[in-house]
Structures are given as C-alpha cells and as structure tokens.
Amino acid sequence: MxxxxxxxxxxxxxxxxxxxxxxxxxxxxxxxxxxxxxxxxxxxxxxxxxxxxxxxxxxxxxxxxxxxxxxxxxxxxxxxxxLHPKSSSISALFEKDPVNSESGWSELLICMMHEYNAKDSPWKPYFDVLPETVDLPMFWTEEEREKLLTGTGVVEAVNRDNKKILTEFQSVVSPYLKKHKDTISESCDDLELYKRMVSYVMAYSFTEPPKDDDSDDFGEEEEEEEKSTIYMVxxxxxxxxxxxxxxxxxxxxxxxxxxxxxxxxxxxxxxxxxxELANWHLLHMYGFSEAYPANHYDTVDIPLDLILDIAEEDAENKEFARKKSSFFKQKVMEDLIGDIVVGTNGILTDDRLFMVLKVMEMSPSQFAIYEEECEEGWEEDLDEDTSVLTEFEKMKDLSQTWKTIIYRSATESLKRYKTNVQEDEEKLKQIDSLNSRQQYSLHLCYGQKMLLYKLINACK
Known part of the structure; x- marks a missing residue:
C-alpha cells in the first residue's frame, strides 16, 4: 500500500x-x-x-x-x-464476449467494479481493507499539480493518463457495461468508480514476469496463459x-x-x-516518494532537443551545427525512446548522449557518411567506449566542449522547476508542517535537482 x-x-x-x-x-x-x-x-x-x-x-x-x-x-x-478476469464471477461473460482495449486493463477494471459492488463477492474483505482513495496526482487539482510538480515529468504523465482513462471509459468500458447491464450492475457505469479502480491497479496490481527459458516452474500451456496476466494480489x-x-x-x-x-x-x-523506480514514477503510480538520497534508483530527465539546441548555440560554425541538429531531430530522434536520463551515479542513457555529442562534433565529411548511413536505418552504435559518461567521477576526462554542453543543459533544466534548491532546503527544515502532497512533491523535486547538481559539478 x-x-x-x-x-x-x-x-x-x-x-x-x-x-x-x-x-x-x-x-x-x-x-x-x-x-x-x-x-x-x-x-x-x-x-x-x-x-x-x-x-x-x-x-x-x-x-x-x-x-x-x-x-x-x-x-x-x-x-x-x-483477483483477475478469469477468477471473477463474470469470467464466463469475458470468455463469451472479450473486452478489447488499448491499455489491456479494461477486463480487469470491469471485473473489479463488479466485485466491488457485489454484496456477496468473495473479495469483499479485500476491498474493505483498501483505502477509500489512493492519493495519486491524477486526483489532485490541476492547480496543485502545476504548483507542486512542474518540471518533474509527472504533470505530463498525469495529463496523458487522464485523457486515456476518459477515452477508454467512454469508448470501451461504458458501452460494454450498457450492453451487459443484465449481468453487471448499472452502478458500475460510473466514471469516478472506474478511476478509483484504475488507481488500485496502478498502485497495487502485480504483473507476472515472463518465465526464464531454463525455468521449469510452468508447463508451456500455463506459461502462455499466465505470463502477461495482471493480478490484484x-x-x-x-x-x-x-x-x-x-x-x-x-x-x-x-x-x-x-x-x-x-x-x-x-x-x-x-x-x-x-x-527499480525513480521518485517521479513512485509518486505518479503509487502516491509517494522517498526523501533524498534514500532512493538509489532515482533519476531526472534532460530533454534531448535541449542538448541539441545548446550544442548548436555553442558551435563555431552555427549554420553547419544547425544542419546537423535539424537532421538529427527529423531523422533520428523519432527512433530514440525518451530523453537523456541521469541517475544517482551518472548518465544511464550513456550511448544516447554519446551519440548526440559525437554527431554534433562531426566534420562535414564525417557527417556526410553519417547521413548516408542513416538513410538505411539509424543504429545507436559508434563502436566506441561510452563508459566515461556512466559515472560522474569519470566525466573529468571529457573534452571541454562536451562538458560545457552537458553543464549548460543541466543548468538550463533547473529552470523548469517552480523553486530552487535553497528554497527547497528551507522547506525541508519544516517538513512536518507540510501535508503529504507537499512533502512527497518536495522530496521529488529536491532529489531531481540534486542529481542535476551532481552532473553540473562533474562537468565544471
């Protein structure tokens, strides 16, 4: 919980x-x-x-x-x-008329709403012990999210979630419930109840991990059936x-x-x-975060396009740098998943950052070859050792040009938050006077800023 x-x-x-x-x-x-x-x-x-x-x-x-x-x-x-669709009292209905949804959660959510409303449900004591609400940011006001979580990545994640939740409820879940109102209580056709069940799945569900090839825990039939099932446990x-x-x-x-x-x-x-979850993920999905530096899985993202823009600004030949940056954004970035991720010890996406910096320092002849290779499909491999980026202590060996780009990118990233580190540290001294939302948001923001400062200090 x-x-x-x-x-x-x-x-x-x-x-x-x-x-x-x-x-x-x-x-x-x-x-x-x-x-x-x-x-x-x-x-x-x-x-x-x-x-x-x-x-x-x-x-x-x-x-x-x-x-x-x-x-x-x-x-x-x-x-x-x-608790999952195949164990619920309406499993036969799902077998006869499966629910297809983009998220893959709809059948589980429908069966949870049904069991929650059924007075004779065998899972009643289980639902009773769950909290009335899981205080996820999706239930905060928009004003609270903007004030407390701007810059962390949670605001954008919640906005995506809320849009998907509403769309899936209106287009998939509600029509299915109306279609089967003789089997499923009409009280289940409730967006607020649906969101509550979504929060339970986000915070409390377990997904069975895929079976190892050499594991003999399951037969082939069971593995195929169970490996991707989401359970309430x-x-x-x-x-x-x-x-x-x-x-x-x-x-x-x-x-x-x-x-x-x-x-x-x-x-x-x-x-x-x-x-192995960063604080932003913990707060987004589970409603809490850990105080810095307790979470050794914590991370902070630096937008890839920000690094490209700064590399372009710092280049001597700005026209050529603009060409490389533009090409990278148009042809390569769509194949990259996510931004540059900074962990507690160094850059976690070292290959990605190395690629960006390497491309931005290419000569015209080198870049011409790179362009041609990209037309055949981009590959994140320059056959070079990128480990210099994986540890803050090693970054002293980077070229001054690379250190400057990284330093400026991290410094610029600090500007996206509503408060600075000094203000956060003053609030931390009075942490007990803050409510839980303020506390968890403060831990999240402060932790991310401290990781950015680690990167800044490594590249001075």
Whole structure:
C-alpha cells in the first residue's frame, strides 16, 4: 500500500480523535482481512508478522513481531484467490464476449467494479481493507499539480493518463457495461468508480514476469496463459515500498510467496519492492516518494532537443551545427525512446548522449557518411567506449566542449522547476508542517535537482 500515513500534525483533540478513529477502523479492517485470508486452507501466514497501521510508515503495512531470518516465508497466497478476469464471477461473460482495449486493463477494471459492488463477492474483505482513495496526482487539482510538480515529468504523465482513462471509459468500458447491464450492475457505469479502480491497479496490481527459458516452474500451456496476466494480489499489496527492501514476491506454480530477502528484526516493517523506480514514477503510480538520497534508483530527465539546441548555440560554425541538429531531430530522434536520463551515479542513457555529442562534433565529411548511413536505418552504435559518461567521477576526462554542453543543459533544466534548491532546503527544515502532497512533491523535486547538481559539478 502506498497511501500516506495520516498522523496528527498538530496537538489538538479534534485531530487526535480523527486519527484515532482512522487507526481503529484500519486495525479492525486489517484483522477482518487477515481472518479472511487465513480461512483459505491453501494460504499461509507467518506468526512472525502482522498487518495493520501499528509500526507502519503508511495507513497499513506489515511489521515483524518476532525476528525473521533471510529466506523465511512470510505468507503464501493461493492462485485461486488472486483477483483477475478469469477468477471473477463474470469470467464466463469475458470468455463469451472479450473486452478489447488499448491499455489491456479494461477486463480487469470491469471485473473489479463488479466485485466491488457485489454484496456477496468473495473479495469483499479485500476491498474493505483498501483505502477509500489512493492519493495519486491524477486526483489532485490541476492547480496543485502545476504548483507542486512542474518540471518533474509527472504533470505530463498525469495529463496523458487522464485523457486515456476518459477515452477508454467512454469508448470501451461504458458501452460494454450498457450492453451487459443484465449481468453487471448499472452502478458500475460510473466514471469516478472506474478511476478509483484504475488507481488500485496502478498502485497495487502485480504483473507476472515472463518465465526464464531454463525455468521449469510452468508447463508451456500455463506459461502462455499466465505470463502477461495482471493480478490484484490480496496481502501482497499490504506491504509498503522502499528502494532498500527486505522482502520479495515470488511467483510459483500454485501460489505467490513473499520471502524475506534479509534478516528482519522484531518491530521492523517489512518492505517489498515495486521495482527499480525513480521518485517521479513512485509518486505518479503509487502516491509517494522517498526523501533524498534514500532512493538509489532515482533519476531526472534532460530533454534531448535541449542538448541539441545548446550544442548548436555553442558551435563555431552555427549554420553547419544547425544542419546537423535539424537532421538529427527529423531523422533520428523519432527512433530514440525518451530523453537523456541521469541517475544517482551518472548518465544511464550513456550511448544516447554519446551519440548526440559525437554527431554534433562531426566534420562535414564525417557527417556526410553519417547521413548516408542513416538513410538505411539509424543504429545507436559508434563502436566506441561510452563508459566515461556512466559515472560522474569519470566525466573529468571529457573534452571541454562536451562538458560545457552537458553543464549548460543541466543548468538550463533547473529552470523548469517552480523553486530552487535553497528554497527547497528551507522547506525541508519544516517538513512536518507540510501535508503529504507537499512533502512527497518536495522530496521529488529536491532529489531531481540534486542529481542535476551532481552532473553540473562533474562537468565544471
């Protein structure tokens, strides 16, 4: 679960009562959910852990109540109670009339809405333990997103999401629900409910990884059927995330199992990992971010066209540089996926940046050959070692021209945020006075800026 902790920020009785009531509600629902989970004989739940709000960094979580050793099983969940279209009570309908959508989520979302509204759904205790809302940026006001998240990449991602969500609901989901109103409750035909289910899938679903070629966990038939399935996994989504996690979900033939990846002391929270995710992705998809420098997977993007524009400005022969930049944008950039990605140790897309800088320093004769080769299909390979860009410490060996372009690109990227690092650091001193949206946005923005400063310092 990624819902932020709702702990009192001020010492007043009303606020304390609200949080006490919420804690009691969460505890009662967690206990009912655990009872439901344990009632299935095929499931297993270790006596060394518990779930609920106590000791958790968020509204709910899993905490060790006894020392856990690396490799121990924390719980196992039978595949029979995973929630997905083939396990839902309307699986026969999907079999007869499949739902086709661009996202591939529509059948799962429809079955979730149906089970959520069905009073006799076997997953009722599961839906009860989920938060009323997952506080994703898609539910923030546009003004809040612009004020808190400009420059991070989240605003653009949310705008794309909201457009796709509305389009898919109106063109696919709602017509399907109307078509099958005798089977699916009409109360499911609700955009707000649909968005709520979308947020659950974004924040809590699991996608089974493709089977390794040498794995014998599944037969060929099961592999073909299951490898791309998205599941809602009761209990697994109770665990919160940090980059330095101590548990991992393992997919097995008959069950999914959460296993401790290191020793966990009594009283410590059990953390899963949602993947090697940067803070912008965590906030966009899960509703939280980690404080700098805790997330060693954090990244910040520098637009590729910004680097090209600066390389063009700094060139002695601006007309020739403009020609190379224009050609690159028209013929090459459409084949490139994404921008230049800066990680915590250096450039993650080193091949891409090396290619851009190399092209922009080509002589007319070299560029003529490059143009001809591009007509036959662009390849991101110059047969040269690009590792000098992968670590900040190595960048001192770059040419001054390259360092200047990188330095200016990173410096220019800092201007896209609403605040500077000094303002962020002042806010960090008073972090407890901020609400959760402000806190997570601050961690995100500050972390990205610090990565840009690492790059700037490396190229001075």
């Amino acid at each position: 990624a819902t932020p902790a709702k702990r009192p920020r001020e010492e007043n009785n009303d606020q304390n009562n609200v949080n006490a009531d919420l804690k009691t509600l969460c505890t009662n629902r967690a206990n009912a959910f655990l009872k439901w989970f344990s009632s299935n004989d095929d499931n297993f739940f270790s006596g060394k852990v518990t779930i609920g709000p106590d000791g958790s960094c968020a509204q709910n979580g899993m905490v060790a109540i006894a020392d856990v050793q690396e490799g121990e099983s924390l719980f196992r969940i039978s595949r029979k109670i995973l 009761p209990m697994a989504d109770m665990l919160n995330h940090i980059a330095n996690n101590n548990a991992h979900l393992s997919f097995k033939p008959d069950c999914l199992e959460m296993i401790a990846t290191k020793d966990i002391k009594k009283g410590e929270e059990v953390f899963n990992t949602y993947g």
